[in-house]
Amino acid sequence: MNDNPYQPVRCVVEDLIRESPTIATVRLKPDVPFPFQAGQFVMMTVPGVGEAPFTPSSSPSVRERLEVTVMRAGRVTARIHRLAPGDIVGIRGPYGKPYPLERFRDAHIFLVGGGVGLAPLRSLFLRLVETADAYQSITFCLGARTPQDIIYKDQVFRQWQQICEKVCLRITVDRKDDGWKYQEGVVTTTLDHIQVDAAHSVAVVCGPPVMMKFTTLKLLDIGFSPGNIYLSMERKMYCGVGQCRHCLIGTKCVCQDGPVFTFEELRDTRNPFI
């Protein structure tokens, strides 16, 4: 047994799926099963290049494969976008706290995601659908800038449309094109004119900082309590195990105390959305 926290599990890249011009999903086959819970993240290493944190976007019920959806933003992610089947990467973890599903029981669940922020929400969504009996309803509000920026297109437009009777999809883009038959507007507009039993609802939000900020404000307006709004926080991270102190938000360590926090936990923090 190797107890070095920096030792990754070797994975073979099985596929690289182009989701949008800037986002790709890497399908990995780890050498050994890699269990995780929805919301936990992994540190993914491209050997010789670098390492970065990602929340898996695949269902936690699938142990033999793992998918990670990555937006091209810097040096490591650019290299990830050039991976090919057969390439070797490493993952270590899982780290952080999972979504607290026990607190979602019997609630109306709203998932609100934008852009690559759909990645952790897809993992959560698939898990929720598998155990849909435990929840009142699952509303998945998802958006992107343009129709071509929507990720997981095959699932969003086909598979998930009839996936479960408790599921309602609300799809929007900031700027539509000619063939678009869904809503136009930023993702917060999917929350306009909806009837919400706010006292028995939870919202899970992941997306760009500005989107999370305005979605949070909107949810508070609707009547969600700060403790029922779950937000994914992103910070520079090296160790993932609470030692390097790069990911501090005040006294909280995103890698250990997060990466998901309720707005209640963050409200006293200066500018959590960066």
Add this chain to the structure above:
Amino acid sequence: MAAISYTSGNNWEFFLSRKADAGAVYGAVDCGGKLVYERLTPSRVPSVVYTKARPVTPLKLFLFPFKESVLPAVSPTENAVVIGPASCDLAGLSILDRVFAGGEFKDPSYPERRARLTIVSVDCQQPYQTCFCESVGVRPYAERLFDVNLTALADGFLVEVGSEKGAQFLEGLQTEEAGGDRLAQRAALREKAARAVREINSQFDLADIPERIRGIEMAERWQTEDVSRCVQCGSCNFNCPTCVCFLLEDTGTPERFEKMRLWDACLFPGYARMAGGATPRRTLFERYAHRLLCKYSYMVDNFGTVGCTGCGRCIAGCIGRIDKRKVLSEVVVSRTPA
């Protein structure tokens, strides 16, 4: 051997020469008026200084090297002895131990290196003008976390054993009963040093910093002439006995997973910058505030102890000649109600 005993200067040097001949013994020696650690040869044993304040280098350098491979991990194999850390250095150990050996995840080399290091601390008798241990609840003499502690007297040392490791190290040292007079001398020297530190800091008001600094995160509040002299060199981070921040660098090839761990500094503009360029602390003032908030507030919450030991290295080593005590007095204490 009693918990506190006396040994003559000659006995100690004879004993230490044999130790230095047999293994790795580091001692604080004078280098242009400052104390630096060097690996002792028997002939250098008489050069070790036991009366001044803390050495230039923080003790963490012996346990948490500036740059080290963590994958594959280094397995420390050498036992070492370090002579000369002061109480302010020992106070920093409680945070290092907590971060690298106290949680669910252990650093791959720290616990072993810590177990193999014997720490012989010395009472501080001549504090520097930058010292302020008394203001942060640390005394200028060690009360815990040492293996052996020395108090230099005119003709010898009072030797206090602090651990089993310390007792083993001292096997073979000729000692005699400490005696009431010498213990009284020690108490007087300690009180004198503590008084000296308090006098050095009489112009600063550093009361209740952890309570008062809480929530003072706004950059404007920290935008003072003193702070604006910061050149973001990271000297205060690297010299600090409790700064533990590090980064990881992948150094392998496409076939091999290898990682180096290097110290990092929260005052560096790129410290918290993410892919794409976003950073939670854009300005110098936000980064400076973060460093002090981490020391006096976040570490209190995270580790149950203030992350400042009053060693003053951040003041002594500052290129911008920023006196942190002045900044704390002005920005934190004078503008918050008691």
